[in-house]
Amino acid sequence: MNNKQQNTKKVVVPIGPYHPLLEEPEFFALYCEGEKVVDVEWQAGYNHRGIEKLSESKHWDQVTFLVERICGICSTSHPFAYCNAIEDLLGITVPERARYIRSIIGELERLHSHLLWVGLAGHFLGYNTVFMWAWKYREPVLDIFEIITGNRNHYAMFKIGGVRRDIENEDIPKIRKVLGELKGKIEMLTGAVLDDPVLAARLKGVGVLTKEHIKNFGAVGPVARASGVDIDVRKDDPYAAYPLVEWKVITTENGDVFDKAVVRLLECFESMKIISQCLDAIEGKKGEIQAEVREVPSGEGIGRHEAPRGECFHYIRSDGTNRPTRHKIRAPSYVNIPTFKASCIGQTIADVAIILAGVDPCYCCTERVAVYDVEKKKKLHNFKYLVEKSKEKTEKIRKEI
Amino acid sequence: MKDIIGILKENLGDRIKEIKIHNNRRIYLTIEKKDIKDCTKIIFKDLNARYIIASGIENFDSFEVLYHFGFDKEGTVVSIRTYLDKEKPEIESLTDIIPGISYIEREMWELLGINFTGHPQLEHFLLRDDWEKGNYPLRKETYEQ
Numbered sequence: 001m002n003n004k005q006q007n008t009k010k011v012v013v014p015i016g017p018y019h020p021l022l023e024e025p026e027f028f029a030l031y032c033e034g035e036k037v038v039d040v041e042w043q044a045g046y047n048h049r050g051i052e053k054l055s056e057s058k059h060w061d062q063v064t065f066l067v068e069r070i071c072g073i074c075s076t077s078h079p080f081a082y083c084n085a086i087e088d089l090l091g092i093t094v095p096e097r098a099r100y101i102r103s104i105i106g107e108l109e110r111l112h113s114h115l116l117w118v119g120l121a122g123h124f125l126g127y128n129t130v131f132m133w134a135w136k137y138r139e140p141v142l143d144i145f146e147i148i149t150g151n152r153n154h155y156a157m158f159k160i161g162g163v164r165r166d167i168e169n170e171d172i173p174k175i176r177k178v179l180g181e182l183k184g185k186i187e188m189l190t191g192a193v194l195d196d197p198v199l200a201a202r203l204k205g206v207g208v209l210t211k212e213h214i215k216n217f218g219a220v221g222p223v224a225r226a227s228g229v230d231i232d233v234r235k236d237d238p239y240a241a242y243p244l245v246e247w248k249v250i251t252t253e254n255g256d257v258f259d260k261a262v263v264r265l266l267e268c269f270e271s272m273k274i275i276s277q278c279l280d281a282i283e284g285k286k287g288e289i290q291a292e293v294r295e296v297p298s299g300e301g302i303g304r305h306e307a308p309r310g311e312c313f314h315y316i317r318s319d320g321t322n323r324p325t326r327h328k329i330r331a332p333s334y335v336n337i338p339t340f341k342a343s344c345i346g347q348t349i350a351d352v353a354i355i356l357a358g359v360d361p362c363y364c365c366t367e368r369v370a371v372y373d374v375e376k377k378k379k380l381h382n383f384k385y386l387v388e389k390s391k392e393k394t395e396k397i398r399k400e401i
Numbered sequence: 402m403k404d405i406i407g408i409l410k411e412n413l414g415d416r417i418k419e420i421k422i423h424n425n426r427r428i429y430l431t432i433e434k435k436d437i438k439d440c441t442k443i444i445f446k447d448l449n450a451r452y453i454i455a456s457g458i459e460n461f462d463s464f465e466v467l468y469h470f471g472f473d474k475e476g477t478v479v480s481i482r483t484y485l486d487k488e489k490p491e492i493e494s495l496t497d498i499i500p501g502i503s504y505i506e507r508e509m510w511e512l513l514g515i516n517f518t519g520h521p522q523l524e525h526f527l528l529r530d531d532w533e534k535g536n537y538p539l540r541k542e543t544y545e546q
Binding site: 042043044045048050052053088091215216217218219231236237238299300301302304311313315317325326328330334335338 | 505539
């Protein structure tokens with residue numbers, strides 16, 4: 001008797017294939033008894049484009065562009081892992097300047113991806129203003145991408161053996177300026193999340209994953225690190241400029257939705273630290289950005305990259321021709337999504353929606369209001385003052401609770 | 402790195418048919434089909450390696466399954482390779498050892514036609530339920546169609 005037959009007597013709540021909680025089509029069937037979820041089924045493939053198969057018909061350089069199109073949000077993760085895989089096969093070292101540039105691109109991407117997630121999470125929770133604000137903070141990061149790569153997304157910066165474009169010296173101060181401004185804003189967001197009792201009441205202890213769950217499902221990235229499993233490819237299997245700069249892996253212990261949000265927010269600061277050290281290293285200097293690669297001999301290679309959502313894994317096999325004979329791609333969500341099976345069962349339907357949507361704690365409305373005296377045309381309270389007020393109020397509520 | 406090879410040799414013994422050390426962070430072991438379940442159990446449970454993914458590959462005269470495991474503290478990926486019969490590719494499912502492997506086994510089953518015996522739910526995952534039997538999209542012959 002298979003699962004579908006076993007579950008025929010329970011009430012099925014379908015989520016998807018097209019559902020506001022999901023950014024892309026996917027299907028989750030929740031089998032419920034009353035309010036309680038007793039089983040979850042996952043059906044994928046609505047967006048399957050056969051990229052592994054397509055890759056077998058493209059030559060090595062074309063595949064870089066092909067895999068960039070796997071994901072529109074973390075579009076550089078797959079070329080990063082793919083280039084690592086080919087370089088592993090070839091056994092070549094990438095020039096130092098290219099390694100720094102690769103890390104800069106990778107970390108800028110993590111920044112905008114985490115901000116996007118914070119925004120969406122706010123939207124899902126009903127904090128729509130947070131959605132507007134987080135995405136507003138994200139815009140300047142995309143503008144940096146446009147300055148240094150020519151495109152807001154799909155940057156086409158990676159090539160086997162290095163990067164396609166250099167970062168010009170005159171662009172570096174612009175990047176620093178945006179990062180400087182962003183830091184204050186993310187600090188504010190993080191402070192708000194950690195202090196908000198409503199969010200704590202809503203998200204703490206929801207969708208808990210233990211270390212054992214993480215091991216059984218092979219979960220990676222912020223999902224694993226929120227459960228106290230300190231895996232990060234950037235530290236464990238260093239590549240690009242990550243071993244050359246100072247930063248730390250963020251972990252928390254509880255494994256609930258709240259902790260996942262905290263990990264993501266704190267990771268933004270580490271990303272900014274990495275970018276700023278990489279900029280220091282390349283500023284005012286010149287250097288090679290590409291190693292010469294003429295052909296790919298037969299053999300096999302494995303490349304990994306810590307994408308914003310976790311470890312991205314590429315296995316490549318070559319028979320000495322100009323295209324791969326097999327290209328296996330494992331995106332982090334492939335192992336992260338099945339953890340819903342552990343985190344959702346036993347929860348109520350309302351909480352499952354939160355866990356599935358990957359809800360992130362957000363901010364209340366006060367912090368984005370400015371009080372004006374209309375007659376005198378003067379700003380009475382500035383942004384910082386209102387944030388302080390908001391924090392005071394949160395503190396007051398907390399004491400009452 | 403030597404430690405990992407030493408540990409693997411010590412635990413798996415002569416079940417390892419071939420060791421290929423690509424570099425100090427990538428190790429490939431060839432193991433016979435009948436020993437796969439025992440060996441993955443030792444690597445996953447006793448040696449506490451992280452399950453990464455499995456890759457199914459079609460060769461001219463065989464099918465090949467690679468189980469990738471991560472030894473994260475050492476930064477090493479150990480891939481266990483096994484060859485299956487070209488005419489009737491079949492191997493035991495590892496779902497009772499690694500619950501998370503269920504989806505990739507279903508994927509290899511529907512895209513490459515590798516049968517996983519003992520899998521509790523060998524149903525379509527990416528393809529639709531009424532997909533034509535015997536049509537495996539990731540096989541090489543599908544190019545010609």
